[in-house]
Amino acid sequence: MRKHSTLLVVTILIGSYFCHGQNNSLYGELNYNTFFHSSLKSFQDEFIVDISVAQLVKNDEFPSHIGFTFGYTIEDINTSIFASYTSTGGKISYSDYSGIIRLTEAIYGITLGSEYLIDLSPESTGKGDFNLGLRGFLTFSNLELESYSSLFDQIETDSTGLTSLDFGGGLRAIYEYPIAFFSLRVTLGFDVVIGGKYKFKDNQDFHLEDNSGDPVKNGWTGLRSGLGISIPL
């Protein structure tokens, strides 16, 4: 995770360097996102049923979570390009004095896309800028499926990695208010994301299915909110 985010920052910095001097801006947001993830939820529910030796409890069910976004706005074409990161997870577990059973599904998505900005307040120079963003993107998702059990001193773990490619589009309102050399940035929108199949990293020919034989897919669709800064260059 940390490796991915570092790479993203470097990419954006390089991009900003080439665009230097064209009245453009660089921005960063801390996001709070909601998701559906209904396929993953039901997939997790199936585990509860399948692992019948103990009454497993759902600890996490792919809840809303924070993420972040970096973007670079090119004023000439009213478009920004952006990269964002978001994550969530599911977990079921049971433990008592004699042992633990735990199953986690950690997912994160890295989204690359562009956003067309429609300026809804062209006359409000100096008093904040209000834009409507129409955007399209691709999301590279990663799922780490891990199981852990320990019984007395006997421990068993297993881990499987899967990836999927999702694409989607969204609409959001963006408000920026200049403060000093940067502007405070607030966004609120909604993304619709179509999840792709989760393919095994070990073998891309196979993908994850639920007990019904249906592919397990992401449900990143949800509200997107953000708070950040924008730095004009």
Add this chain to the structure above:
Amino acid sequence: MRKPIFFLLIILTSLFSSCAYEFSEDFYKDIETSTPTATLTLNQFENEITLRAPVNVSYQYNGDNKHRLFEIIIYVDNEQIQYDSDESGTFYIDIDNLDDGEHQLKVEYYFSSGTGSLADVYNLEAYFSTQDYVFFVDKSIGDPPNLTSVQINDGTLYINWDLINHSDFNEAYLIIENENNQQYNQILLSEEDMNSGVYNDNLSLHTELYYSIRIINNYNSSISNKVSISIPELVVEVEILNENQHVMRWEEHPLYGNFDHYKYSNYGYNDEILDSRGGELIFDTDPIFGERLFHYLYLFRDEQTVGSITKIRDFGKPFALELPKELVYSTTRDAYFAIETVGPDYYGAIQQLFLHQLDPNNLSITASVLISNITAPTSVDLTLDPISNNLIIDTETTSYLLDSSDLSIINSWQIADFNFNANRPLPHFRNGYMIIENTVGAGNVSIYNAETKALIYSADMNYYFKISDDGKYFYNQDAIYEINNNIVNFIASTDTGSSVHAVEFLSDQNKCIYSNSNLNPVIFDFNNQSKTIITEITQVNDLRYDQSTGKVLFSQLHSNANGGHRSFANIYNLSTQSFQRLQVYDSHYGHYYRFLNNTLIFSGGLYLDEYLNN
């Protein structure tokens, strides 16, 4: 300008890098352990039980719906005898190799904790429980019961014994032995039987029965004393009803309760059912005196033959003598007399000649005297002198005169003393005369004065000669003669037209009866020379006069006169001129019949003192 931007980017980057999703804490279930509630129970087994035989013990595990059974291990005297993992089952305690005394049974079992924890679910958590028992092995056998009696009640057998006050046995058998002391049955006695002290043997039908009780366990047995009982023999009698019918009578069988009835098949009957309580069966077949009757009574129970009784019955009664040479009866002495030769009868063998006095009621011997030794073959004869009541025994060499009161010899005469030539002379001493027959060819006869040895008569015979018992009359050559004071006088001719071979003198009536085999008997009265012909009978082989009753026996042996080659005894009452007839057995082996003192005597050893004595 650049430095703050980079600085800000670095802050943002590190801030964003903390956006990775963090999972919640594991769910933890707090489990409280409690005392296990599993139980294991044994059936047919309890602590301190005494085992007298190997036993199968069943067990039942109850896990209270939460304790799963893992295994059960059973030990006897710390030696594993069974391993099991089923919740119910049986194990076998084999005491064959265990000594008498105390032993230990240990039951160990392992079962799940039932806590519901993961370790419980994965069968990694168990409780261990053990149950210890003590049991005793006793292979000894107790004392058998003391049998007190066996009785017949209501036609069945009851065996009684003193009750025993222990139960140190598995089974008890009533052992039944027969008259040969051979066990032929054993009956398993129930606990109820043993506690009642009595058993009804409603099966046995042997004549001698020995009972004992054997008690056994798996290792030992002991047997009681014996009690026995003799079953009275079934009484079966036969009686002549008339010339054409006889009857068999049987009494109640002593064990009539042990079978249903008899079946009888013989003498015209086929599977005739007879009452076990007694009865009579009339046979419509001619009774034959002297012939044996074979009666077979088959005992039936539930329509199955369970025994048989063979009864060989004679009409009349047996007496002791086997083929006596002659029998006479003295009214004066009220006794029978008989002569008998004893010893081998081959040619030249020495035999002993006995004179017996017999009881008039049952013909048992009351006195015996050895007369002489004689050489077989020889003729002997016994005559009662109706005048003196002395007995006369004539042998081929000697004639004896004996006192019938004490069987002493009064006098004797040697044939050799008389001037008579014959290879086998047949002498008769009568009334002071010695009459000697020579039976060679048609024969001849000479009569001497026994004292003077003087010959007073000599004549040829025509195969038959007869002297009266009192020596006063004789028959020869179709004529009756009288001997009177050493002089022989012709009295009358029998004038039968053919040779007479049977003449009997009625000494007390001055009469004689004669016959031949083809003609009727004729009563000839010396006094008036009259001849009375008895027309009712013909073909008489032998005729004998019984002075004590005034009856005459006409024997028809192997006669065709009454159809078939049958033999008859005809009793003719001279005073009433009536007949009684009875078929008799003729063996052709020198048997003869005599009618003396109202009793028909068969020389084969039977006498009939009923039916013909009317």
